[in-house]
Amino acid sequence: MTYSQLLQFISKDMTMAHIYQPVMLMELLKNEGKASVEEIAQAILNRDPSQIEYYTQIVKRMVGDVLTNKRKITTKDKGFYSLAGVESLTHGEIDELISLCEQKIIDYEKKRDGAQWSHRRRGRRAVSGSIRYEVLKRASGRCELCGISNEFKNIEVDHITPKSLGGKDDISNYQALCYTCNAQKNNKDDTDFRKLNAMYEDRLHGCLFCDVQTIDRTRIVEENELAFVIRDGFPVTEHHSLFIPKRHVLDYFGLSQPELNAIHQLLHSQKELLLKLDPNIDGFNIGMNCGETAGQSVWHCHVHLIPRRKGDVEYPKGGVRHVIPYKGNYEDLK
Structure with missing residues (x-):
């Protein structure tokens, strides 16, 4: 690359979603055009304030608390820590203590074989x-x-x-x-996540929606890890669909956040699919019945997605308010 080409790219053509491109180019320019992956990563890390925030919390909540409050080795005054008695140590004693700390780190790293950083790596591939x-x-x-x-x-x-x-x-x-x-x-x-994971396996024999998962799987039109979709057996409109958690849970208010996410994902997916299947669909009602008084008759949570088309009712304004007769046309109630 010539100077003019690099100048054009950096000043005019570089589009940035983050600081990564200019940081990488700077590292290459500083090192005669060549740098290792680790060197470039370190250069990015040096500009990442989130890492300082992360380890600031580690200092305050963990190591600083242990050395100051539990072991009484250090003291804290506002944002500064002090090592009591350090002024009485000779340079040789300080060097010896530092070397001893270094050896402690070496021994620990050898014992853990890199596992001490697993909480940061999280033991998984990067999310795409x-x-x-x-x-x-x-x-x-x-x-x-x-x-x-x-x-x-x-x-x-x-x-x-x-x-x-x-x-x-x-x-x-x-x-x-x-x-x-x-x-x-x-x-x-x-939270004891081991118990939470086991919770997702809960099924009730004889429950209509639990049994669909094993006895009548042909009804399932889409699923993910925690939820599935079927078409309603008594549809209000064509393609009326039910979004059901795989776990046996009474109603919407008993869903965990992952289950809410799973149902949310399927709602969006099915909405796009139904719009392609039927261009006449012009809107949707989404709802759930929680409790007998609210009309619930199957005691396993399910969310309704009801496609709407122009003219399917005489007066659609008010939508779900029509679950109580004469309350949908709220303008008439003023």
Whole structure:
């Protein structure tokens, strides 16, 4: 590449979704045009404030707490830690203590064989760009815990149930978290995920929707790991569909976040499919009946997707308000 070509690319043609391209070029330019993957990664890491935030939390909540409050080796004053008595040590003693710390690290790394960083690697392959896009789109570019926008903090794709505890590489088990919430998640969450995973296997013999999964699978038109779709046996309109968690759970309010994600994914997928099957579909009603008073008759959660077409009722305004007679036309109630 000539100077003019590089100048044109960097100043005019480079499109950026992140800082990675200019950082990589800078590293190559500084090292006579050649740099290892690790060197480029280190250059990116040096510009990533989220890593400083992550280890700031480690210092405050873990190592700083242990050395200061439990072991009484250090003291803390505002944002600074101090090692008591260090002023009385000779240079030789300091060098010896540093060497001893280095040896402790070497021995520990040898014992763990790299496993000490497994919480950062998370023992899984990177989430693909297309899946990451879908997760962030579903979250509208915001952390699903604290709500901060990706304009202010980098948003990461996190396993709701960790891989180390049996969590699946499935979009229903992904959530969007800012790097701060992701870093702090394990410190705040004491859920026994082993029991939670077993919960998803719950089935009730004789339940209509539990039995569909084994006895009448031909009714299933789409499924993912935690939910499936069937066409309603008594459709309100053509292609009226039911979205059902595989776990036996009473109603919508008993669903876990991964199950909500799974149903949400299928709703979007089926919406696109039905629009292609029938161009006359002009709208949808989505709803669920929770409790006998609300009309529930099958005691296994299911979400209705009812395609709507112009003219299918005389007066559609009010939509789901029509579940109570004469309450749909709310303008007449004023």
